[in-house]
Amino acid sequence: MKSGYICSSIGKKQVMAISGLAWCGFVLSHMLGNLLYLVSASAYNQYGNAITSNKPVYYTIEVGLLITFLVHVIFAIWVSIENSNARPVAYAVSPSGKGAASFASKTMKYSGILIFVFLILHLIKFRFGTYYPFDLNGAEVRDLHRLMTEAFLGAGYTAWYLICLTVLGFHLSHALWSSLQTLSLLPSGKEKMFSCLSSIFGWAVAIGFALNPIIIYMRGE
Numbered sequence: 001m002k003s004g005y006i007c008s009s010i011g012k013k014q015v016m017a018i019s020g021l022a023w024c025g026f027v028l029s030h031m032l033g034n035l036l037y038l039v040s041a042s043a044y045n046q047y048g049n050a051i052t053s054n055k056p057v058y059y060t061i062e063v064g065l066l067i068t069f070l071v072h073v074i075f076a077i078w079v080s081i082e083n084s085n086a087r088p089v090a091y092a093v094s095p096s097g098k099g100a101a102s103f104a105s106k107t108m109k110y111s112g113i114l115i116f117v118f119l120i121l122h123l124i125k126f127r128f129g130t131y132y133p134f135d136l137n138g139a140e141v142r143d144l145h146r147l148m149t150e151a152f153l154g155a156g157y158t159a160w161y162l163i164c165l166t167v168l169g170f171h172l173s174h175a176l177w178s179s180l181q182t183l184s185l186l187p188s189g190k191e192k193m194f195s196c197l198s199s200i201f202g203w204a205v206a207i208g209f210a211l212n213p214i215i216i217y218m219r220g221e
């Protein structure tokens with residue numbers, strides 16, 4: 001890939017789109033995996049252990065996530081600085097191609113900043129947080145089920161997650177459609193349908209993630 005291409009306006013947007021799509025895949029699989037919490041402590045901890053026990057694969061995925069995340073953020077800042085220098089009024093296009101930009105598209109920058117802050121705090125709490133031991137058929141594994149339960153018994157922590165997940169819903173709703181459009185993957189005449197599918201994806205991920213905090217808090221286990 002030539003540096004001239006990456007520095008071009010479309011090149012930067014396509015790099016953002018590809019790195020963003022990789023994260024769309026990750027958040028979907030992460031959300032689905034988290035639902036195992038609702039099955040049982042063993043099921044969830046077994047799943048967590050299965051992901052983390054193959055160290056070469058696990059670290060490769062982590063490094064991949066880190067690189068794609070940093071690339072996405074750096075290019076988002078770059079594009080956004082260029083946009084604000086180039087035109088005082090940003091975001092003129094809506095998913096349907098007509099009329100005013102949607103709320104989600106106008107607020108991508110701000111939702112992105114909040115998701116960035118959320119992610120740092122999230123990793124501190126869950127990825128690098130307390131290690132509780134769990135006996136899984138005689139083998140000791142990390143008790144992520146307990147960690148999650150304790151986290152969402154608190155009203156403040158649960159509310160913070162629900163706010164961030166709402167913002168994530170808006171961000172993803174626009175992101176998927178926008179990435180496909182930037183990569184010219186939208187079949188012509190189907191823009192409206194894909195805009196709708198993108199919203200369904202964004203809100204399904206956000207609601208799927210929100211289930212655990214809501215259920216844990218309401219149960220008050």
Ligand code: HEM
Nearest residue numbers: 027034048052062122126127144148161168209210212213
């Ligand atoms: C209620 C919502 C969520 C819950 C309960 C949750 C739970 C967890 C848990 C328990 C871990 C630790 C996994 C491990 O160390 O093996 C984790 C890691 C992680 N989560 Fe979440 N998560 C949620 C939402 C999100 C969202 C919205 C994102 C992204 C925007 C995200 C990104 C990550 C990342 C990047 C990791 C680190 C993966 C790794 O390196 O192992 N999570 N999450």
